[in-house]
Amino acid sequence: MNTPDDLFSALPADFCDVHVENELDARRLLWLIEKIGAEKVRKSAWKYKYYPESKIFVSVLLKWHQLKVPAAVYAPVSEPIYRVYIVPSSRGAAFKVGYTGRMVTDRLRAFVSLGALLEDAFDIAKGIYIQVADKPEALALERKLKACCTKFAIENAYLMGFAPFGACGHKEWFTLEALPLAEAELSAHGYTARKITDTLEWPDLLDSAEIFGNG
Numbered sequence: 001m002n003t004p005d006d007l008f009s010a011l012p013a014d015f016c017d018v019h020v021e022n023e024l025d026a027r028r029l030l031w032l033i034e035k036i037g038a039e040k041v042r043k044s045a046w047k048y049k050y051y052p053e054s055k056i057f058v059s060v061l062l063k064w065h066q067l068k069v070p071a072a073v074y075a076p077v078s079e080p081i082y083r084v085y086i087v088p089s090s091r092g093a094a095f096k097v098g099y100t101g102r103m104v105t106d107r108l109r110a111f112v113s114l115g116a117l118l119e120d121a122f123d124i125a126k127g128i129y130i131q132v133a134d135k136p137e138a139l140a141l142e143r144k145l146k147a148c149c150t151k152f153a154i155e156n157a158y159l160m161g162f163a164p165f166g167a168c169g170h171k172e173w174f175t176l177e178a179l180p181l182a183e184a185e186l187s188a189h190g191y192t193a194r195k196i197t198d199t200l201e202w203p204d205l206l207d208s209a210e211i212f213g214n215g
Contacts, residue, residue: 009101009135010081012038017045019055028058031073036065038103082138084145086182087127087196089162090119093176094154096162097145099138104129104196111163121162128193130186141191146171148185152178 007026016038020026033041044064045056062069085104088095100107104127105118112121132138146153154173157163162173174182186193 012042012102012106015055016042017055018061019057025058027073028062028069031069032058032061032065032067033103035067038106082132082135083129084132084138084141085127085129085196086145086179086193088123088176088179089173090121090123091161094157094160094162094173095176095179095182096122097142097149097172097174097182099135099142101135101138124196127196129196130191130193141189144189145182145185146174148181149174149178152181 007023007030008020010030011020011026011033015029016033018029018041020029029041041061044061082099082101083104084097084099085107086095086097087104087108096108096111098107105124108118108122108124112118118124130141132141152175153171154160154162154175157171157173160173183193
């Protein structure tokens with residue numbers, strides 16, 4: 001079941017510049033993000049809000065996009081919202097392991113220099129993620145993946161050019177030799193990975209970099 005805390009943690013930290021007052025707004029916004037992508041929601045919010053100092057309501061965005069939220073969205077659901085991801089770098093023979101309570105691509109922007117393309121830092125086409133039931137399971141799986149790859153850990157991701165200065169997650173980078181170990185670990189625990197490019201979030205990526213939380 002998605003609790004209010006789960007719902008809010010699944011949303012981008014800035015709510016895509018949309019006004020979110022309560023759980024109902026959070027459910028509507030989360031559905032809209034899954035439907036059209038976080039960056040398209042953010043672009044729409046900037047384009048359609050009436051006053052620069054105010055934030056647009058979710059209901060207004062839904063009308064602009066001519067979308068109707070299904071009734072099931074307003075009821076508690078059991079769909080997992082936490083994801084553990086494995087994404088190769090596009091800058092060298094390395095990959096990153098982490099978890100997030102929101103879109104994987106939103107999280108990865110924390111490791112991209114401001115103004116740079118997400119593809120400049122990550123080979124998204126080869127990136128995968130695993131949906132899990134809750135945060136404890138996400139943390140547990142992340143720990144298992146990092147433990148099985150520890151022999152191939154990159155000591156300083158910043159100095160090696162994989163992560164910008166000030167970004168977290170510097171201990172979550174490994175050389176590509178460890179990738180088969182990570183894949184075997186997933187199989188051993190019965191997890192099925194999905195490609196990041198198969199999700200709704202990928203087609204709407206923009207050229208800007210955003211910084212959000214998690215691992």
